[in-house]
Amino acid sequence: MKKQIAVMAVAALTLSLAACGKQAQQAPADTPATFEDVKGEGVMTHAEYLAAAVEDAVTVETYVQGKQSWWDNKATLYTQDQDGAYFIYDAACSEEDYAKLTPGTKIKVTGYKAEWNGEIEIIDGQIEIESGNYVAPALDATSLLGTDSLADHQNEFVSFTGLTVEDKGDGQAFYYNWDNSGTKGDDLYFDVSTGGKTYSFTVESYLTDQDSSVYKTVEGLKIGDTIDCKGFLYWYEGANPHITEVVVK
Amino acid sequence: MRISGLLRRCAAAALIALLLPVLAACHGSRQTASFAVPDEVQLDRPFEITFWAKNDTNKTQTEIYQRAIADFESNYPNIHVNLRLYTDYGKIYNDVITNIQTGTTPDVCITYPDHIATYMSGAGVVVPLTGLIEDPRWGLGGSEVRFDAPREGEIIPEYLEECRIGGELYALPYMRSSEACYVNRTMVEQLGFRLPEDMLTWDFIWEVADAAAATRDTDGVYRINNQRVLLPFLYKSTDNMMIQYLKQADAPYAGENGEVLLFGEETKGFLRTIAEHTGREAFSTFKISGYPANFLNAGQCLFAVDSTAGSTWMGSDAPLVDISPDRLVQFETAVYPVPQIDPGNPRMISQGPSICLFNKPDPEQVIASWLFMQYLLTNDVQIAYAGTEGYVPVTSKARADSRYLDYLARAGEDNREHYAVKIAATRLVLDHTADTFITPVFNGSASLRDASGFLVESTVKAVRRKQAVDDDWFTKLYGDTRSLYRLDSLTGVSDSVETPLPAVSAGLLITLALTWLFILLYLLLQKMRKT
The missing domain is CATH 2.40.50.140 (Nucleic acid-binding proteins)
Known part of the structure; x- marks a missing residue:
C-alpha cells in the first residue's frame, strides 16, 4: 500500500511539476480595437491601482497574458487590461483553475499591493475566473x-x-x-x-x-x-x- | 543581477512543505542494502560518478568545482566526475527526492543535514560515513588515498557534529558561514549613536532603527538620508531571526526527537516586539521588501542582516552590486555578529553546505565517490572556495595553511578577492565558531524552520496592513501555521529513519507470530478430532 501511495504521490508531483511548464504564453493580439472593458462592482481601475499605497488591499479585473509558474496551489501571472499591467505573484490558485488560464482569460484578483525591489505587484491574492477575453498587443x-x-x-x-x-x-x-x-x-x-x-x-x-x-x-x-x-x-x-x-x- | 526576479522568494520553502507527504509516502519504498566497506576494492576500472553541487550564482565557485574535478581526475584518471550545478538548495532537495524513487540519486551531493534527515526516509539511501572515515585504506587520509586529505581530527569538531543524525555521521561539512549584521556606521553616527565595540544587542538596533524611522518629515522625505525610502532594519532570513532569538533567550523551539516547541509565549513575545517596531516603520524583511544589500548600498538601510556568504554584495565598494551606480551611496560599513540578547553569551546560527554520499549497488562506486568527497576537503579546494564569499574552511588544516593566513591578512588590499567587508565577515565566523549552534535535525525540521520565518513574515505583513495584532490574531496565526506546515503530523527522528528492527524486537515479533500459529494449529486439530 505504501508503495502504491508513493507511486501516486510521485505521479501527482510530476503532474504538478509539468504544470509549471514553460512554453511561450502570449498569443498574437486578436482583440478588437473597440473592446469595451467594463469593471465590476468594487473593482479598481488601473489608475486607482497605481494610486494605492503599498500594502493596501486591492481588487482588480485583468486578463492573463502569460503564465509563469504554478506550485503548491499558487500561481504567478503576467496580466494586463487596456490601461496597464498587473503582475500577480503567488496568488492562491488550484491546479485545475491554473489549467483553465490561457492568454486572454479574464480574472478577478483580490490581494495586496506590494513592491519588491522596485517591482509593483499583487501578492497574497485570490483568483476568480470571469467571463471575458483580451490579449494585449505588444x-x-x-x-x-x-x-x-x-x-x-x-x-x-x-x-x-x-x-x-x-x-x-x-x-x-x-x-x-x-x-x-x-x-x-x-x-x-x-x-x-x-x-x-x-x-x-x-x-x-x-x-x-x-x-x-x-x-x-x-x-x-x-x-x-x-x-x-x-x-x-x-x-x-x-x-x-x-x-x-x-x-x- | 543575482536573480531574474521570480526565483527570488525561493519556491524552495514551499516545495519542502509540499514534498514532505511525498517523502512520508515513500518511507521504505525503495530499499538499498546498507553500505559496508568491502574487503577487496578494485578501483582500476572506469567509474563515472555524479556530483550535484550548489553555487551562490557565483562564477568563481563554479570554476572552483570544475578545477577540483580536473585535479581529482588527474589523481584518479579512471574516475570521471560529472558536475550538475544548482543555485538553490531547494531544487537539489526536490530533485534528490524525485531520484530516490527511481534509484537515480547522484553519487555525491551538496546538501543540508535537515534535508538528509528526509532523504533517510528511504532505508539505505544515504551512506553512513563512520566506517568509511575510519577505514585505514580508504578513510580520511588513508593509505590508498592519493592526495593530501585531512584526517578526521582535522575537521572542526563543531561542524562535524552538525552532520551527525541519530548518532551516525551522514555527511561531512563542506563550507560554513553564519549571519552577519552589516551596518551603515556613517548613518548610525549621524543619528548621534555610537556603535558598541564587539556586539550589537536587539535593544540597541531597535532603538536606532526607531530613531532613523522617526526622521521622516511631513513631505515624506527621511532627513537621515534625504530619500523617500528608508528601511532601517532589514532581515534576510526571518527563520534564522526567530531561531537565533529563541536560542539566545533559552526558549523552546524543537525537541531533540522532533517535538514542535515553537509555539510558545517567548515566540509570541518576540513577534510582539517585531510588530511594535514594524508599526514604527523601522523593520522589514527580504521577502516583503527585497534584498537587504540593495537597500544598504542605496543608503536606505542602517542594519542589514544577511549571510556572511552574502558579504561580497554588502557596502559601497562591494564587488557585486545589483543597483545602478547612480544610486550607490558612500558610507562606512561595519560588520557585526547578529544582534544578541546577552552580548556576553553570544549565540549565532551555523549554516553552510555539507556533503553526503548516496548508496549504490556497486560498493566500489561508493568508494570512488567517497574519494572525490574527501578531495573536496583538501586545502586547495577549501581555501579557494572559502575565498569566494564569507565562508570559512571546515578543517583546521586549511585554516592553518599559510595561503589562507595570507589571504586573511590582506583584508582591504583590494575590493575583489580581499574585499574588507568579506574578510571581516569571514573573521566573524572564525572567531565565533564556539558560539554557533544548529537546530535539531529530524524528518520535518525543514518545515519547522520555514514555519519560524512564516510567523515573522505574517506578523510584519499584518502590521503593515493595519490589522490588529492581538491575542486572537496570534491564536489564529499559530493554528494557520501549524496547518500550513503540517506540523501536527511531524514525527521525530526516531520515527523518520528507517533502521532494521533491533534483534530483541525482531525475536519478540517472531515468537508472537509462532505462538499465534501454534494456537491456530491447536484449534484446528481440536476441531478435526471432534469431527
Missing part, C-alpha cells in the same frame, strides 16, 4: 529604453525592434545566469544595444524553459545579430524584461 517600447517613461509600462507586454546583440563578456552572446555561473536550463542573460546604449534582457526559465523556442533562439544568438524581441517588462532595480520571443533579422 507596445513598441524601443524608444522608451533608457528613459524614465519606461517605468510607466511596468509588466506590460512590449516589443523592442532593431536591437544589436552585444558581447555579454568573454566573446559570448549570452550567459547562463547573470554571471555565467549556470548551465543549460538556468535563466539566460543577453545584452542588446540601441541608440548607443546597452541593456540587459533575460529569458526567465520559469516562464520559458530550455525547450521553448525563445530559449533555443537566444542560445543560438551571435554577437552583432540584429533582433526584434517581445516580452514582459518585469522590473528588478530597473527594467528587467522577461523576453518571450526573439526574431533574428
Whole structure:
C-alpha cells in the first residue's frame, strides 16, 4: 500500500511539476480595437491601482497574458487590461483553475499591493475566473529604453525592434545566469544595444524553459545579430524584461 | 543581477512543505542494502560518478568545482566526475527526492543535514560515513588515498557534529558561514549613536532603527538620508531571526526527537516586539521588501542582516552590486555578529553546505565517490572556495595553511578577492565558531524552520496592513501555521529513519507470530478430532 501511495504521490508531483511548464504564453493580439472593458462592482481601475499605497488591499479585473509558474496551489501571472499591467505573484490558485488560464482569460484578483525591489505587484491574492477575453498587443517600447517613461509600462507586454546583440563578456552572446555561473536550463542573460546604449534582457526559465523556442533562439544568438524581441517588462532595480520571443533579422 | 526576479522568494520553502507527504509516502519504498566497506576494492576500472553541487550564482565557485574535478581526475584518471550545478538548495532537495524513487540519486551531493534527515526516509539511501572515515585504506587520509586529505581530527569538531543524525555521521561539512549584521556606521553616527565595540544587542538596533524611522518629515522625505525610502532594519532570513532569538533567550523551539516547541509565549513575545517596531516603520524583511544589500548600498538601510556568504554584495565598494551606480551611496560599513540578547553569551546560527554520499549497488562506486568527497576537503579546494564569499574552511588544516593566513591578512588590499567587508565577515565566523549552534535535525525540521520565518513574515505583513495584532490574531496565526506546515503530523527522528528492527524486537515479533500459529494449529486439530 505504501508503495502504491508513493507511486501516486510521485505521479501527482510530476503532474504538478509539468504544470509549471514553460512554453511561450502570449498569443498574437486578436482583440478588437473597440473592446469595451467594463469593471465590476468594487473593482479598481488601473489608475486607482497605481494610486494605492503599498500594502493596501486591492481588487482588480485583468486578463492573463502569460503564465509563469504554478506550485503548491499558487500561481504567478503576467496580466494586463487596456490601461496597464498587473503582475500577480503567488496568488492562491488550484491546479485545475491554473489549467483553465490561457492568454486572454479574464480574472478577478483580490490581494495586496506590494513592491519588491522596485517591482509593483499583487501578492497574497485570490483568483476568480470571469467571463471575458483580451490579449494585449505588444507596445513598441524601443524608444522608451533608457528613459524614465519606461517605468510607466511596468509588466506590460512590449516589443523592442532593431536591437544589436552585444558581447555579454568573454566573446559570448549570452550567459547562463547573470554571471555565467549556470548551465543549460538556468535563466539566460543577453545584452542588446540601441541608440548607443546597452541593456540587459533575460529569458526567465520559469516562464520559458530550455525547450521553448525563445530559449533555443537566444542560445543560438551571435554577437552583432540584429533582433526584434517581445516580452514582459518585469522590473528588478530597473527594467528587467522577461523576453518571450526573439526574431533574428 | 543575482536573480531574474521570480526565483527570488525561493519556491524552495514551499516545495519542502509540499514534498514532505511525498517523502512520508515513500518511507521504505525503495530499499538499498546498507553500505559496508568491502574487503577487496578494485578501483582500476572506469567509474563515472555524479556530483550535484550548489553555487551562490557565483562564477568563481563554479570554476572552483570544475578545477577540483580536473585535479581529482588527474589523481584518479579512471574516475570521471560529472558536475550538475544548482543555485538553490531547494531544487537539489526536490530533485534528490524525485531520484530516490527511481534509484537515480547522484553519487555525491551538496546538501543540508535537515534535508538528509528526509532523504533517510528511504532505508539505505544515504551512506553512513563512520566506517568509511575510519577505514585505514580508504578513510580520511588513508593509505590508498592519493592526495593530501585531512584526517578526521582535522575537521572542526563543531561542524562535524552538525552532520551527525541519530548518532551516525551522514555527511561531512563542506563550507560554513553564519549571519552577519552589516551596518551603515556613517548613518548610525549621524543619528548621534555610537556603535558598541564587539556586539550589537536587539535593544540597541531597535532603538536606532526607531530613531532613523522617526526622521521622516511631513513631505515624506527621511532627513537621515534625504530619500523617500528608508528601511532601517532589514532581515534576510526571518527563520534564522526567530531561531537565533529563541536560542539566545533559552526558549523552546524543537525537541531533540522532533517535538514542535515553537509555539510558545517567548515566540509570541518576540513577534510582539517585531510588530511594535514594524508599526514604527523601522523593520522589514527580504521577502516583503527585497534584498537587504540593495537597500544598504542605496543608503536606505542602517542594519542589514544577511549571510556572511552574502558579504561580497554588502557596502559601497562591494564587488557585486545589483543597483545602478547612480544610486550607490558612500558610507562606512561595519560588520557585526547578529544582534544578541546577552552580548556576553553570544549565540549565532551555523549554516553552510555539507556533503553526503548516496548508496549504490556497486560498493566500489561508493568508494570512488567517497574519494572525490574527501578531495573536496583538501586545502586547495577549501581555501579557494572559502575565498569566494564569507565562508570559512571546515578543517583546521586549511585554516592553518599559510595561503589562507595570507589571504586573511590582506583584508582591504583590494575590493575583489580581499574585499574588507568579506574578510571581516569571514573573521566573524572564525572567531565565533564556539558560539554557533544548529537546530535539531529530524524528518520535518525543514518545515519547522520555514514555519519560524512564516510567523515573522505574517506578523510584519499584518502590521503593515493595519490589522490588529492581538491575542486572537496570534491564536489564529499559530493554528494557520501549524496547518500550513503540517506540523501536527511531524514525527521525530526516531520515527523518520528507517533502521532494521533491533534483534530483541525482531525475536519478540517472531515468537508472537509462532505462538499465534501454534494456537491456530491447536484449534484446528481440536476441531478435526471432534469431527
